[in-house]
Amino acid sequence: MKHTRLLAALGSIALVTGVVAACGGDDAAQPTDTNAPGSADxxxxxxxxxVPQVGDIPAKDNVIEKEIEKYTNTTLEFQWVPSSTYDExxxxxxASGDLPKIMRVNYVPTVINAAQNGMFWDIGPYLKEYKNLAAQNAQYYENIKIDGKLYGIPLYREIGRSxxxxxxxxxxxxxxxxPKTLDDYYNIAKGxxxxxxxxxGKNDTYGFMLDKKYNDGSTASNVVTRLAVTQGGVNKWGVDSNGKITAEFMTPQYMDVLKLFRRLYAEKLINQDFPALEGQEADKKFESGQAAMxxxxxxxxxxxxxDRMVKTLPxxxxxxxxxxxxxxxxxxxQNGNNGFHVFPKATVKTEDELKRLLKFMDQLLDEKMSTLQKRGIEGVHHKKVEDGMVQWIxxxxxxxxxxxxxxDLLNFETYNVPPLKDSPLAMKGYKMEPxxxxxxxxxxxxxxxxxTFSERGKELELMISDAGTNYIVGKIDDAGWQAAVDNWRKAGGDLMIKExxxxYAKHKK
Structure with a gap:
């Protein structure tokens, strides 16, 4: 059976892959020892x-690479692949089975199918052996499980950062x-x-602006979901105590947000061009002083x-x-990761070899490696200041x-990393995200x-997002919206809910 999850449907399918070739044998790895060797001998x-190329390709044998190698007792060889050809x-x-030993992947059907077919190690039973990996909130691991099993280590990102x-x-x-209520949003927008x-001297400002991805499947940009959740609604899907699952657009909170947007649009209190406006253009308009939120x-x-705004609006x-x-x-x-690392069984053939790789990943979360990845080198990229904080140089x-x-490696902003001394607004954000x-x-x-979602999820989601836009701009009324929901159910929505x-029932056993 093909599988996927909703948040991945419209998101990037970029996968980041690493190849690990081990030298010699090894005893079973122990919890992280910062001075431990890469192997028993x-x-x-x-x-x-x-890995996908991020900015300029680093020079071979640069100081960052050498520091990682020295600390983890490894030798690293990076092949930087342009992002435009990386997916292919x-x-x-x-597809070919020509697999490396560590792969950074996203939660998409190709990867999920591979895991279900036994391609990757289930690392769940080993996690407790590694102090840094075991220290992270269990939700980060729960979010990438496949059929209840943990096949990888997430590239951690804050779950509640919006x-x-x-x-x-x-x-x-x-x-x-x-604002706290939808009436607050309306009153602010009108004011x-x-x-x-x-x-x-012009009426050229808005309370907030929408762009064409205002109802994108990802909660990273889905304004309807965000506002509906504040009003007591569900995050994309809801489930009751009996295991009954409901799509968010079947809930009153979601409908109330659509009605708010419809009213604002009719009264010209939000931008009329939102169905065609790119997100980057909407951001520029906010930064140039055209919106309050x-x-x-x-x-x-x-x-x-x-920082960008005050250059033109001091x-x-x-x-x-x-x-x-x-x-x-x-x-x-949000899903709490930027992909996750998996370990193919075809190339990681023994439990001892897996443990060696897990130890390397755990070492990347030690304080020295975390600081190196997130802050760079002291005296070059950052300097120490008061209260254990650092400041960019x-x-x-x-x-x-x-x-x-x-x-491309493993790190987490709020774990084993010295806090940044920055502007009050920046430091407030650092505190808010975790x-x-x-x-x-x-x-x-x-x-x-x-x-059904794996095969037709994008098509079904487009039916609802198009109907939402048509409802907001007045092309359809309440009856038209309900007809669109009914069509979604007949086209596969009801079957998807049953699946x-x-x-859910199997997962909760």
Whole structure:
């Protein structure tokens, strides 16, 4: 049976692959010892990686690579592949069975099918042996399980990192507070659109703007899901105590958000061009002072946006806050990873060899390696300041020299990494993103099986997203929306729900 999950359907299918070739034998690995050798006879563990190119290709034998090799007792060989051809290369490798020893992959049908066919090691039974891997929140692993088994190590990303970003100067001038109810969103939108907050004598500002991916399948950009969750709604799918699963667009909270957008559009209180507006263009409009709220942001992005904004709007002020509704903070959880590393059985042939590789991955999360990947080298990229914090010396050099390794290896911003001393807004974002996990509303079908979704999920989702846009712009009414939902159910939606319910019942046994 083909499998996938909803969040991966419209997301990137880029897969990052590493090849690990071991030298010599080894005893079973122990929990991480920062000075432990790569193998029992102290021979370095030879590791070659095939990875997508991130910026400029690092020079061979550069200092970052050498530091990793020295600490982990390895020799590394990187093959940097252009992102434009990377998907094709990885798919060919999986299809041909010409597999490396460590692969960074995404949760997509090709990978899931390979796991179900026995291609990868189930690492769940070994995780507790490795102190750094075992220390991470269990939800990060739960989100990548396949049929209840853990086939890889996630490239950790914060689960509750999305946040509302808003123009604090405009809010303060108008006596506004961050919105909690849908009426608040309407009143802010109307007030901003009609009060000329930028004082240019024109009605050319909005409370917030939408772009053409406002209802994208990923919660990273899905504004409807985010707002519906704040109002007590579900994150893409809901499940009750009896295991009954419901799509979000069948819930009243989702419909209430669509009605809000429909009203705003009819009254010209949101941008009329949103069905064709690219996300990058919407971002530029926000940064140029055309909107009061950014409703598809991340907490740590606020400072970067502000840095760009003040170059043309020097008096602007930004702030950020957790998504909040009548029930308190509620955040539509993201999947918590940027792919995950798997270990093919065809090339990792023994348990001892697997443990050696897991030890290497665990060492990457030790303090020295985590700091190297996330902050670079002291005195070159960062310097130590008060209270255990560090400050950038040369962020441009870090992005050129360190970021390629940070993006393709294993690290986590909030684990074994010294905090950054930065602007108050940036430091607020650093605090908010891990804190958001406490308020996360998870997608219950994130790692459940549905053959219908695997085969026709994108088509079915497009039916609903198109209907939502047509409803907002007034091309269809309530009856037309309901007809679209009925068509979705007949076209495979009901079958998909049944498959998810069966998988949920099996998973919960």
């Amino acid at each position: 102290n021979a370095p563990l030879e590791i070659s990686f095939v 290369k990885i798919n060919v490798m999986i 946040a509302l970003i808003y123009r604090k100067d405009w809010f303060d001038a108008a006596g506004l507070k961050p 901003i659109a009609t009060s000329d907050p930028d004082k240019n 950014k409703v598809n942001g991340l907490a740590t992005n606020a400072a970067n946006i502000f 008096t602007a002020q930004l702030d950020t806050t957790h998504w909040e509704g009548p029930q308190g903070f509620r955040i539509a959880a 040369d962020l441009t050099a870090f992005n050129r020299e360190v970021k390629p390794y940070r993006d 804190e958001g996990l406490n308020y996360a509303v998870h997608n219950p079908v994130l790692n459940l099986s549905s053959q 998810y319910e069966a998988a």
